[in-house]
Amino acid sequence: MTPSTVAERIDAIVEEFSDLEGREKLELLLEYAARLPALPEAIAASRTADEHRVHECQTPVYLWPEVRGDAARLHAEVAEEAPTVKGFVAILAEAVADRPVDEALAIGDDLVDRTGLSGVLGILRARGLRAIVGHTKRGLLEARDADRRGPG
Amino acid sequence: MDCAPGMLYDSRGNGPCDAPSRGAAAPERSFPDMAEYAHPEVLVGTEWVAEHAHDPNVRIVESNEDRALYTQGHVAGAVEIDWQVDLQDQVRRDYVDRAGFERLCRANGISNDTTVVFYGDKNNWWACYAFWVFKLYGHKDCRIMNGGRKKWQLEGRPWSTDRVHPPAGHYTAPEQDGSVRALRDEVLKHQRAGRPLVDVRSPEEYCGDRLHMPDYPNEGALRGGHIPGAVNIPWPLSVNEDGTFKSVKELEKLYVKGKGLKRRSPTIAYCRIGERSSLTWFVLTYLLGFARVKNYDGSWMEWGNCVGVPVVKGSTPDGSPAPAP
Numbered sequence: 001m002t003p004s005t006v007a008e009r010i011d012a013i014v015e016e017f018s019d020l021e022g023r024e025k026l027e028l029l030l031e032y033a034a035r036l037p038a039l040p041e042a043i044a045a046s047r048t049a050d051e052h053r054v055h056e057c058q059t060p061v062y063l064w065p066e067v068r069g070d071a072a073r074l075h076a077e078v079a080e081e082a083p084t085v086k087g088f089v090a091i092l093a094e095a096v097a098d099r100p101v102d103e104a105l106a107i108g109d110d111l112v113d114r115t116g117l118s119g120v121l122g123i124l125r126a127r128g129l130r131a132i133v134g135h136t137k138r139g140l141l142e143a144r145d146a147d148r149r150g151p152g
Numbered sequence: 153m154d155c156a157p158g159m160l161y162d163s164r165g166n167g168p169c170d171a172p173s174r175g176a177a178a179p180e181r182s183f184p185d186m187a188e189y190a191h192p193e194v195l196v197g198t199e200w201v202a203e204h205a206h207d208p209n210v211r212i213v214e215s216n217e218d219r220a221l222y223t224q225g226h227v228a229g230a231v232e233i234d235w236q237v238d239l240q241d242q243v244r245r246d247y248v249d250r251a252g253f254e255r256l257c258r259a260n261g262i263s264n265d266t267t268v269v270f271y272g273d274k275n276n277w278w279a280c281y282a283f284w285v286f287k288l289y290g291h292k293d294c295r296i297m298n299g300g301r302k303k304w305q306l307e308g309r310p311w312s313t314d315r316v317h318p319p320a321g322h323y324t325a326p327e328q329d330g331s332v333r334a335l336r337d338e339v340l341k342h343q344r345a346g347r348p349l350v351d352v353r354s355p356e357e358y359c360g361d362r363l364h365m366p367d368y369p370n371e372g373a374l375r376g377g378h379i380p381g382a383v384n385i386p387w388p389l390s391v392n393e394d395g396t397f398k399s400v401k402e403l404e405k406l407y408v409k410g411k412g413l414k415r416r417s418p419t420i421a422y423c424r425i426g427e428r429s430s431l432t433w434f435v436l437t438y439l440l441g442f443a444r445v446k447n448y449d450g451s452w453m454e455w456g457n458c459v460g461v462p463v464v465k466g467s468t469p470d471g472s473p474a475p476a477p
Contacts, residue, residue, distance in 0.1 A: 023315070026223040033220070059218070081273060083220040121219060122236025124425075 006103035017115040029087035036090035065139030067147040072096040072104040101144045188400040190441025205229040215278040225311025231260045261318025271297035284430040289325045302395035334446035349382035350421045358384040360465035373456030377465040383411045387428040422448035
């Protein structure tokens with residue numbers, strides 16, 4: 001069975017992480033990082049220097065939360081030197097892809113704890129990843145409101 | 153031993169002149185220009201590491217900002233020691249205690265006489281931080297791989313994903329060595345006595361315009377500015393584009409001629425959480441031969457939250473208006 005809702009996808013991801021020891025959790029995170037899609041050309045072509053940058057984040061991380069016809073998407077670009085952040089962003093991107101935005105907005109800020117990554121990464125890094133969840137949801141909320149207002 | 157004149161030893165003999173003895177042979181040749189540093193024996197080149205990675209007297213240790221980098225690929229045979237999870241206590245805001253440090257060393261195949269070579273991402277910040285914690289517990293033979301991950305990568309050297317299971321080490325650590333670490337009360341006394349302080353954060357953090365460095369999170373300081381009297385020498389000025397340390401001439405120009413720091417004066421370095429300043433501590437102590445440098449690891453995350461301590465804003469050490477350019 002393919003998990004369909006955001007909550008089910010998140011549960012499946014948490015499950016996937018839960019049985020692994022520390023090093024394996026990082027290996028799995030790297031697998032997610034490798035799957036993060038490249039930035040769509042339309043976004044890459046129109047981007048400006050610092051817009052969409054997550055300023056709370058320790059390394060260059062750019063997020064483009066998008067809502068079209070109520071369906072959520074998360075596009076992102078993360079520096080190669082930050083595979084941990086890249087993997088975590090990839091998890092979020094996979095979890096929300098093409099699902100109703102309200103499902104995505106219900107993702108808990110405790111995702112990093114549920115995966116057990118906070119224990120592997122330590123307090124400060126876990127705090128950074130929690131900030132990414134918050135940042136993504138704020139972006140999706142704005143995008144949702146703009147989407148619902150419609151063009152013009 | 154080639155010591156700077158006036159070099160001091162601490163009570164345990166753990167001073168910088170306490171040369172590596174029983175571990176690996178001192179590195180030579182690979183970096184002819186490194187010989188100019190006050191204590192060139194604490195730096196090794198990438199080639200030396202490649203040759204000694206499986207030497208039973210040597211343990212290569214990677215310490216990173218991003219933990220997943222080690223998992224992604226490390227120097228073959230290198231173990232990982234993480235600054236947050238391994239070196240810091242998970243309950244108190246402090247380092248692991250003596251027993252914890254001994255356990256950590258044994259588990260990573262480190263004995264008292266092992267040559268430990270640190271390297272990592274971000275121009276060796278965390279490598280210097282780990283090096284400093286090892287000195288805090290009096291480990292004799294610590295070295296840094298000049299250039300860290302960056303140089304290794306630039307040279308196209310191989311990364312390994314093998315799991316490393318070194319044979320257990322035998323380790324007995326002394327209590328912490330107070331000669332490398334400054335705690336808050338000592339910093340306050342030092343400041344009141346008008347002794348030299350180096351603030352290695354970005355100019356924006358030093359001036360109090362921002363509470364965290366560009367691109368980094370504010371980890372919770374309530375006040376911005378610097379400790380009165382501290383000169384500002386941002387840490388990145390100590391390293392080259394390829395992650396290696398600048399030459400002794402350039403470093404002297406920066407720290408001694410430029411900002412008037414003196415080799416024999418007790419000096420305290422600080423930053424935000426003590427990591428950037430451990431790189432500066434390393435540079436001052438080992439590359440320039442300063443005799444008594446301490447790292448204030450509480451740094452701005454403590455000072456900027458302390459009640460009643462002096463703070464000034466602006467670009468000058470005493471907070472007075474900067475002279476017109």
